Amino acid sequence: MSRLDRHLGRVGTTAESVHAASYLARRNLARNGLRSTLAILGIIIGVFAIATLGILGSVIQLTAADALGGLGDQVIISPNADAGIERLTDRDVATITRAVGSDATVTPVVTGGSLVERGEARVFAALYAVERPSDIFVAGAGELPERHRHGAIVGSDVAADLGVDVGRTITIEGREYRVIAVLAESDGLNLLQPDGAVLIPRSAFADESYTQVIVRAESGSEAAAAADAVRSALNARTERVSILELSQIVARIDQFFGLLNAFLIAIGAVSLVVAGVSILNVMLMSVSERRGEIGVLRAVGIQREQVLWTVLVEAGLLGLVGGVVGAVVSGLVALGLFLVVPEVTLPVVLNVRTAGYLGFAVFFGVVVSLSSGLYPAWRAANEQPVQALRVK
Incomplete structure (x- = not known):
């Protein structure tokens, strides 16, 4: 009995079903290595864009905050010239x-x-x-x-x-x-x-x-x-006097950089959505090419949920691998900022906010990948065995 046959024969429990789906997903991705690599590359670029742009915005914001120093706790009182003082x-x-x-x-x-x-x-x-x-x-x-x-x-x-x-x-x-x-x-x-x-x-x-x-x-x-x-x-x-509260100016500057940061992340998100469309295309082509195989699996008793899980795991693996690699590259770029730009200090780069952007980028990459795989998975799971076996 082949390894595939052994996996297909153990689908009695949910855990075994997920295990079998994971095996099939890895096998299918490896079989279409070039196509899978290109899809992963798209996710890497998208995750890298989100994480890097978010980190760059954060570095600018925190560096500006350091430059402003303690101005926020100061008040400037000047004579009011308009009142003749x-x-x-x-x-x-x-x-x-x-x-x-x-x-x-x-x-x-x-x-x-x-x-x-x-x-x-x-x-x-x-x-x-x-x-x-x-x-x-x-x-x-x-x-x-x-x-x-x-x-x-x-x-x-x-x-x-x-x-x-x-x-x-x-x-x-x-x-x-x-x-x-x-x-x-x-x-x-x-x-x-x-x-x-x-x-x-x-x-x-x-x-x-x-x-x-x-x-x-x-x-x-x-x-x-x-x-x-x-x-x-x-x-x-x-x-008599004009009163300038520097805390208000500092708050507005911080608000501006916050909006700039959100805008940069939105730009990165666009590239990741484009990568999601690429994954959708890869999954649709994969399902179309494997109609006959899916028909055989359904004919020998594989349930719709098993087929659904298989395609979703394929999409999830693409997103996870691309997300992790993209986050690692983005983290290295952040460290490069510290080494190249004298004004950027290590605490500005290595902080909870930076880790949050990296984690968010990976999470968003996986979510986009899974979302892109939903329709191909639904289409594969609802494929009628008889119709699928008629594929030339």
């Missing part, structure tokens, strides 16, 4: 401090700009006066004072352009300042752009009133609460 006073700052309480850090800033010189070298730099610079900046060399009263704190780009370090002197508008610290290079988006700036004492400005106040909270929700408190305190009668 040009600057913020010490009284305004005191009101803001009372409104937000101890749950947030209030940093008033005086801003300006000027040429900064050292010998023959000169560069235009933004000028900031921040009373407690350690609240928002980090020193790369030297130490930031508790309160900035004397000397200059130089940004990393300005220090490099002028060739200065701690202890050297620079000239701003004819006044000399000794450099007491050099700021660390900024590794993300920063509201004040410290790399191209110089921090000098507030008393060095002709107008010592503030141009903006930065409120930093522990989270985006606390920042929103601080913004509401400032509105109630300063804008109850007249809208």
Whole structure:
């Protein structure tokens, strides 16, 4: 007795029926090796497209989130020029401090700009006066004072352009300042752009009133609460200040990237649906070519369910093999992004979201394959033995 005969003879239980269907499916796929390989290739391309585009969108979104850093927990308060308010006073700052309480850090800033010189070298730099610079900046060399009263704190780009370090002197508008610290290079988006700036004492400005106040909270929700408190305190009668909640901007950026990601996945899904049509064609041709064989199987007592299972398992195997291979290739591409693109970090690539896209792509590939095999399976299962045996 042949191996096929032994499998066909054991169909008494559901488990044996599925086992026999699996054997027949593998045999049929191997018999049409080139056609099966091309169908699998279509699934590989579709799964690869879905997983890779999804991962690329996720990498862009997470990289942007890293670049935005902690901006979402900050609120920017500026004088409302439309209401005739040009600057913020010490009284305004005191009101803001009372409104937000101890749950947030209030940093008033005086801003300006000027040429900064050292010998023959000169560069235009933004000028900031921040009373407690350690609240928002980090020193790369030297130490930031508790309160900035004397000397200059130089940004990393300005220090490099002028060739200065701690202890050297620079000239701003004819006044000399000794450099007491050099700021660390900024590794993300920063509201004040410290790399191209110089921090000098507030008393060095002709107008010592503030141009903006930065409120930093522990989270985006606390920042929103601080913004509401400032509105109630300063804008109850007249809208004295403009309040920019960066958490809203960050949320909109995240929403945009989410939509972009969904769009990319939809593009990948189209290619997988095309692969599903290819599988439908392969299954229909396979069933048509095997009408005589199916008639013999039905004539010797094989049930419709057995034939149905056989064709569905064929389609499922095509989807599973293509899905796994496509997901593996997509995963390798994701690792390649980490190795090639410096801005992409390993945690951005290796995370639950990436694994989710790979798993979803494989699942979707199998579902599309099974869906494509439903009609050919139904057609084969309902083939009348007498009609099938008449095939020339």
